[in-house]
Amino acid sequence: MEALALDIKIYESEKLKEKLFYKKMESGLKVFFIPKEGYTKQYAIFATDYGSIDNVFVPIGEKDPLEVPEGIAHFLEHKLFESPDNNLFDKFSKLGANVNAYTNFNQTAYLFSSTDNFYESLSLLIEFVQNPYITDENVEKEKGIIAQEINMYMDNPGWRVYFNCLKAMYNEHPVKIDIAGTIESIQKINKELLYKCYNTFYNPTNMVLFVIGDLSFDEILKVVAKSQKNNYDKVEEIKRIFPIEDKKINTQLIEENMMTSAPIFYIGFKDLDTGFKGEKLIKKDLVTNIILDALFGSSSTFYNDLYEEGLINTNFGGYYTGKESYGHSLIVGESKEPKKVYERILRLIKEPSEKLLLEEDFNRIKNKAIGEFLMGLNSIEFIGNNFIDLYFSDFLLIDYLTILESIEYKDIIERFNKHFTEENVVLSIINPLE
Amino acid sequence: MVLNLKSERIKIGNGINLNLVKTDKFKSNLLSFYFLRPLTKEEVTKNALLPLVLKRGTDEYKTNLEIQKKLEENYGADLSVAINKRGEKHVLRFTVETVNGDYVGNKEYISDVFNLLKSIIFNPLLEDGYFKKSYVDQEKENLKRRIESRINDKRSYALDRCIEEMCKNERFSIYPLGNIEDLPGIDESILYNHYNNIIKTSPIEIFFVGDYDDKMVDHMKEMANIEREETITIPREQIMAGSKTKNMVYDDLDVNQGKLVLGYRTGIPYEDRLYNGLLIGSDILGGGPNSKLFKNVREKESLAYYVTSTIFKYKSIMLIDGGIEFANFEKTIDIIKEQIEEIQKGNFTTDDIEISKKSLISSTKSIKDSIFLISEYFFSQILSNDNRSLEEIIEDIDRVTKEEIVEAMSKLTLDTIYFMRNKKAMNIN
Numbered sequence: 127m128e129a130l131a132l133d134i135k136i137y138e139s140e141k142l143k144e145k146l147f148y149k150k151m152e153s154g155l156k157v158f159f160i161p162k163e164g165y166t167k168q169y170a171i172f173a174t175d176y177g178s179i180d181n182v183f184v185p186i187g188e189k190d191p192l193e194v195p196e197g198i199a200h201f202l203e204h205k206l207f208e209s210p211d212n213n214l215f216d217k218f219s220k221l222g223a224n225v226n227a228y229t230n231f232n233q234t235a236y237l238f239s240s241t242d243n244f245y246e247s248l249s250l251l252i253e254f255v256q257n258p259y260i261t262d263e264n265v266e267k268e269k270g271i272i273a274q275e276i277n278m279y280m281d282n283p284g285w286r287v288y289f290n291c292l293k294a295m296y297n298e299h300p301v302k303i304d305i306a307g308t309i310e311s312i313q314k315i316n317k318e319l320l321y322k323c324y325n326t327f328y329n330p331t332n333m334v335l336f337v338i339g340d341l342s343f344d345e346i347l348k349v350v351a352k353s354q355k356n357n358y359d360k361v362e363e364i365k366r367i368f369p370i371e372d373k374k375i376n377t378q379l380i381e382e383n384m385m386t387s388a389p390i391f392y393i394g395f396k397d398l399d400t401g402f403k404g405e406k407l408i409k410k411d412l413v414t415n416i417i418l419d420a421l422f423g424s425s426s427t428f429y430n431d432l433y434e435e436g437l438i439n440t441n442f443g444g445y446y447t448g449k450e451s452y453g454h455s456l457i458v459g460e461s462k463e464p465k466k467v468y469e470r471i472l473r474l475i476k477e478p479s480e481k482l483l484l485e486e487d488f489n490r491i492k493n494k495a496i497g498e499f500l501m502g503l504n505s506i507e508f509i510g511n512n513f514i515d516l517y518f519s520d521f522l523l524i525d526y527l528t529i530l531e532s533i534e535y536k537d538i539i540e541r542f543n544k545h546f547t548e549e550n551v552v553l554s555i556i557n558p559l560e
Numbered sequence: 561m562v563l564n565l566k567s568e569r570i571k572i573g574n575g576i577n578l579n580l581v582k583t584d585k586f587k588s589n590l591l592s593f594y595f596l597r598p599l600t601k602e603e604v605t606k607n608a609l610l611p612l613v614l615k616r617g618t619d620e621y622k623t624n625l626e627i628q629k630k631l632e633e634n635y636g637a638d639l640s641v642a643i644n645k646r647g648e649k650h651v652l653r654f655t656v657e658t659v660n661g662d663y664v665g666n667k668e669y670i671s672d673v674f675n676l677l678k679s680i681i682f683n684p685l686l687e688d689g690y691f692k693k694s695y696v697d698q699e700k701e702n703l704k705r706r707i708e709s710r711i712n713d714k715r716s717y718a719l720d721r722c723i724e725e726m727c728k729n730e731r732f733s734i735y736p737l738g739n740i741e742d743l744p745g746i747d748e749s750i751l752y753n754h755y756n757n758i759i760k761t762s763p764i765e766i767f768f769v770g771d772y773d774d775k776m777v778d779h780m781k782e783m784a785n786i787e788r789e790e791t792i793t794i795p796r797e798q799i800m801a802g803s804k805t806k807n808m809v810y811d812d813l814d815v816n817q818g819k820l821v822l823g824y825r826t827g828i829p830y831e832d833r834l835y836n837g838l839l840i841g842s843d844i845l846g847g848g849p850n851s852k853l854f855k856n857v858r859e860k861e862s863l864a865y866y867v868t869s870t871i872f873k874y875k876s877i878m879l880i881d882g883g884i885e886f887a888n889f890e891k892t893i894d895i896i897k898e899q900i901e902e903i904q905k906g907n908f909t910t911d912d913i914e915i916s917k918k919s920l921i922s923s924t925k926s927i928k929d930s931i932f933l934i935s936e937y938f939f940s941q942i943l944s945n946d947n948r949s950l951e952e953i954i955e956d957i958d959r960v961t962k963e964e965i966v967e968a969m970s971k972l973t974l975d976t977i978y979f980m981r982n983k984k985a986m987n988i989n
Binding site for chain 1: 926
C-alpha cells in the first residue's frame with residue numbers, strides 16, 4: 127500500500143536514541159508511533175482532547191453553549207465499553223490484551239497493552255471507541271458502579287486534601303470540580319447528553335492515536351485505515367467556554383476532618399502566568415519543577431531542617447502542573463503541625479532568590495531531571511501517557527530533553543520571583559477525627 | 561532480538577551470591593541487595609527500622625543532605641529501600657538505579673554510585689560505637705507514624721486486617737513494618753547489635769541488571785566482601801489445609817464505603833502440581849474484566865467498582881476483596897460463593913480458560929520489559945527454589961487442564977470474612 131507511505135513524517139532524536147513516526151489520516155486523526163526494538167510488550171492509546179474541565183461547550187451542529195453535569199466525561203468513558211453483544215472485554219481478553227481507560231482534567235484515553243495479537247487488538251480499540259452503544263438502561267446501571275467509585279475516593283484522604291486545595295485556589299475554573307462528579311450530579315446524566323458530548327469531542331480531528339512497541343508503522347497505518355470510521359462531520363474548532371477566572375485565590379484555607387492517622391496538607395501556589403501552550407508552557411513547567419525540587423526536595427536545606435525538627439517525613443515534596451487555562455505548584459506532606467510548615471514556607475519565599483536558589487543547586491537538580499526523564503523512557507507506559515499529555519499541550523515528547531537542557535539559571539530566578547508570592551498561596555488540611 | 565533472560569549466579573562469600581543479568585535494552589542499570597530474615601515477632605520491628613536509619617547517614621556521607629546531593633550529581637541516581645514480607649520471610653532490599661553512561665557521556669560515574677550504596681549498607685555513621693542516637697530516635701518516630709498511617713489506604717488495610725485475623729496463630733499475620741509497642745524497647749545500641757547480626761548471618765542476594773564489564777563485576781564482588789561463618793536457614797512457610805475455625809470479623813470505622821474481604825485456604829503449596837490450576841481458577845473467578853466476579857458483582861448487579869481475587873503464592877491462601885454499599889454485604893457474599901461453586905462444578909468454558917492463560921502468560925512475558933521486575937523475578941525464583949526459565953513457566957501455564965482447575969478450586973475452604981463498615985451510616989439507611 128504505497129499510498130500510505132506518503133506524508134509520513136519522521137522525527138529523530140540522537141540523544142534519546144529514539145524515533146517518532148507521524149501521519150495525519152484523511153479523517154483528521156493523527157497517528158504517532160515510536161518503535162521499541164527488543165520490547166515484548168506493545169502499547170496503544172487512543173485519546174481525545176476532552177476532560178472534566180470541558181463542561182461548557184457548543185455541541186456540534188448547535189449554536190448555543192451547553193453546560194453539562196459534572197463527571198460526564200468520565201461517565202462517557204465508562205459507557206464506551208458497552209457494545210450490543212456486551213462482550214468487549216471478552217474480545218480483548220481472548221486476544222490476550224489488557225484494555226483500560228482513564229479520564230483526567232484534560233483528556234479521556236482508551237488504551238491496551240499486549241504481548242501478542244497487537245494489530246487485531248488495535249483494530250478493536252479503534253472500533254469500540256468509534257462505535258458507541260449507549261442505552262437508557264445501561265446508563266442507569268452505570269450510576270450504581272460510579273457511585274461506588276465516588277465513595278471510594280471520598281474515603282481517600284489524599285484525594286480529598288488535593289481537591290480541597292484546588293477549591294481553595296480556584297473561584298470558577300472547572301479544574302476545581304471532582305473528575306467523577308458527585309453522586310448527585312451523575313443522576314442528571316442521560317443518554318442524550320452523553321451522545322452530545324460524544325459527537326462533539328470524539329470527532330477524529332480532536333483525537334490522537336499513539337502506538338509504541340516492536341512493530342511496523344506500515345502495518346499500524348493499514349489497520350487504522352481499515353478500522354476507522356470516515357463518515358464524520360468536519361469540524362473546524364470545538365467551542366469550549368471557560369469562565370473568567372479571577373487572578374485572586376478563592377479562599378486561603380480549607381480544613382476538614384476525616385479518618386486519617388495524622389494531619390495531611392497541600393499548599394498551593396496558583397499560577398497567574400497562564401494562557402499559552404507549546405514550548406513556552408513546557409519550559410515554564412520544567413523551570414517551576416526545578417525550583418520546587420531545589421527548594422523543597424530531599425537535598426534542600428528546608429527539607430532537611432524540617433525533617434530534623436520532626437515537622438515533616440519522607441512524604442514531603444513539591445511539584446508543578448500546568449495547562450493552557452490553569453496551573454499551580456503544590457507542596458504536599460504529612461505533619462503534626464501543617465500550619466507551622468505553611469508559615470515556614472511563607473518565611474522561606476521572602477528570602478532573596480539569589481540566596482535561596484544557588485547556581486550549583488540548579489545545575490545538580492537539572493542533572494537529576496535529565497536522568498529521571500531518561501530512566502522514564504524505559505517504560506512504554508511512561509512514554510505513552512506522557513506523549514498524550516504533552517501532545518494536547520502542542521508539544522512532542524521527543525523534544526523534551528532539548529527544552530530541559532536549554533534551561534538556564536536566570537530562568538529559574540525570574541520565575542521564582544513572579545510565581546512564589548504570598549498573594550497566591552492557599553493551604554488545605556485534613557485533620558484526623560476528634 | 562528478543563532478550564533471552566539469563567542470570568549468572570556467582571557465589572562470592574558465605575551465603576552471598578551475585579546474580580548478573582546482561583542486557584543493553586534499557587537506558588539504565590540496576591543494582592539491588594536483598595537481605596533475607598525470618599518473619600518473627602522478635603525482630604520484625606528492628607528489621608523495619610534498620611534501612612530507615614542506614615539511609616540517614618554513613619561514615620563518608622554523614623547526613624541525608626550529603627547522600628541526596630551525591631545521588632543528584634550522579635544524574636539523579638535513584639536510591640530506594642524496601643521492607644517486605646514474602647510469605648513468612650522478611651526481605652530487606654537496597655537498590656540503586658542509574659542512567660546508562662552512554663546517554664550522558666559518562667561511563668565512569670557508576671562506580672561512584674556503587675560506593676555510595678556500599679557505604680549506606682556496610683559503613684553506617686557511628687557515634688560512641690553505636691548508631692547515631694538522634695537518627696535512631698527520629699526514625700523510630702517516623703516508623704511509628706508510618707505504621708499508624710496504614711489506615712489511610714482503606715483497601716489495603718482491609719486486606720491486611722483479614723490476613724491478621726485469618727492467620728492469627730501463624731507468622732504470616734505479622735505486619736512487615738513491625739509493631740508500635742516494640743519501639744520504646746529499641747535504642748541505638750540494641751539496633752546496632754541487631755545490624756551486626758544481620759550482616760553476619762543473613763543470606764544475601766545481589767542483583768545487577770544492565771550492561772557490565774569485568775571491572776564492574778570485580779567492584780560488585782568487592783562491595784560485599786565480608787568474612788563470616790554459616791548463615792541462618794529460614795524455614796519454609798507452613799501450609800494449613802482446610803480451616804479449623806470460621807471467622808467473622810467487623811471493623812467499625814467512619815467510612816463511606818464498606819470493604820469486604822473473604823479469606824480462603826487453598827491447601828496448595830506453590831510446588832504442587834495443582835498450583836497453576838489454582839492460579840488460573842482464581843483468575844477466571846476474579847482476575848480481569850472478563851472474570852466471573854467482575855461480570856456478576858459489578859456489571860450485572862452494579863454492587864461494586866472493584867472486586868478481585870488474589871493468590872498469595874508463598875502462603876497458599878486466596879483473598880477476594882471488593883468495595884460495596886454497607887447494606888449489600890450479604891448479597892455480595894452470596895454472589896461470590898455462588899460463583900466459586902460454579903467453577904467448582906466446572907461451569908466455565910474453554911474460552912474462559914484460554915483468556916486466563918493468555919492473561920497470565922502475557923504478564924509473565926512482560927517481566928522482560930522492566931529492569932526492576934527482572935531482578936524481582938530471579939529473586940523469587942531463588943526464594944522458591946525454582947529453576948525454570950520464563951519459557952518453561954509459560955509452557956507449564958499453557959498445559960493446565962480444566963480438570964486441574966476444578967480440582968484445585970475444589971480445595972478452597974472459606975476461613976475468614978472481614979467487613980469494614982460504618983455503624984453510624986448504617987443506622988441512618
